[in-house]
Amino acid sequence: MKYTELKIRALKKYLRYRTSNSSSDSILAGVHVVGLLLIILLFVLSIFLLNVSDESVPNCYLDNKYWRDGKTLKEISDNLVLRNSSQSKNVFFHETSCKTNGILELNARQACAIESTALMNPDHNIFVMFTSQVGLRNTSRLPIIDALLSYPNVHMNYLNITKYAENTPLEDWIMTNTLFNSQYLISHTSDVLRFLSLYKYGGTYLDLDIVMLKSLNSQKSHNYAGAESYFAVAVGIIHMEGKTGHEIARMCLNDLKRNFNGKKWANNGPFVLTRVLYEICKSKDIQRMIYENICPNFKVLPVEDCYDIGWQELRKFFEPAYLNETLGRISDALITHVWNKDSARIPLTKDTDAAYIHLARKYCPKTLEACDSF
Secondary structure (H helix, E strand, O other): OHHHHHHHHHHHHHHHHHHHOOOOOHHHHHHHHHHHHHHHHHHHHHHHHHOOOOOOOOOOOOOOOOOOOOOEOOEHHHOHHHHHOOHHHEEEEEEOOOOOOOEOOOOHHHHHHHHHHHHHOOOOEEEEEEOOOOEOOOOOOOHHHHHHHOOOOEEEEEOOHHHHOOOOOOHHHHOOOOHHHOOOHHHHHHHHHHHHHHHHOOEEEEOOOEEEOOOHHHOOOOOEEEEOOOOOEEEEEEEEOHHHHHHHHHHHHHHHHHHOOOOOOOOOOHHHHHHHHHHHHOOOOHHHHHHOOOOOOOEEEOHHHHOOOOHHHHHHHOOHHHHHHHHHHOOOOOEEEOOHHHHOOOOOOOOOOOHHHHHHHHHOHHHHHHOOOO
16 A cells, blocks of 8 residues: 555646646657656556465465475374264364475464364364474474364364365365465455364364354254344354264355355355355345344344454454443353454554453463563
8 A cells, every 4th residue: 555655646746837837849748758758657656566465476286395294283184083073063264374494383362263273172183284394393392383283172283284185076176276276365264164074074163263152062953153234144164063063064165166266255255155154044134034034044244243353343453442342242142353464563462451351361371471572
């Protein structure tokens, strides 16, 4: 945005100059015209650059660099706990960043999502999957990782995307590299994996920027997700289990394969589930889905259950002035979403009297103690 503002100011300055310094010199006039055209060209280019994804990262998922030191996390397919776990008790987090240093890392806010889920659901197995070949290769302590692994129900594994897609509706599609050419590689990989995990194993998918406020056992529906608005059903929390859940997950994978668009950020996540629910519920009225239960074998949770404080209000988690309002609004919620994509740059210290720190003290105390900043 700063780049665009500079070009706008440059254009205005130039026009003022032209108004106050008119000249009959044709050569100078020609230079001025060329200069004006160049400024306009740069302005248009700046607008284009603003629309380019900020996730322009190398594809480290399929590269030729393999760690052979035996320290990479074990593959998720080798996790015996997942093989033997009940569908209803599975919880999945996916860390899809491209990490080339091979070190197992999570930031404090990601760790808070995992810890709060483990703390509030001791009877569930929490599977944290990394798409990069990370492991304990650090030369110093990683206190946040140690804090998470102190919970016996937290399990961390490596996930090979192409292997993970085998024997699923995406097996052939993943080999086309359509996903890996996306402008939003990190986000769209996460979109793909959430539906794959639910298809393969059943259970609950959660984003890494939530705080779990209640036990998942409080939900009676076998299949559910939370509405973010009356225009879309979000995918920050999705639960699918049993034959019906497996079929809905299959429908989501097939929709994703048909409609994947690497240039549109939300197309392959919330819009996938929303389109599938249009079909299942025989309606595009999300209010009716929520309040009239018109969807066979699927529950759409109301906005206040998961997304009462939307991304437009995200500062209410981080500014002390909104402490009481924020905690009051989410007091009956299942989860709350803190919008890491937009809030990650908002600084927060551990002694800030903000809602997020209050939540951390209660729901992810070990993470809060282990980190230097939040």
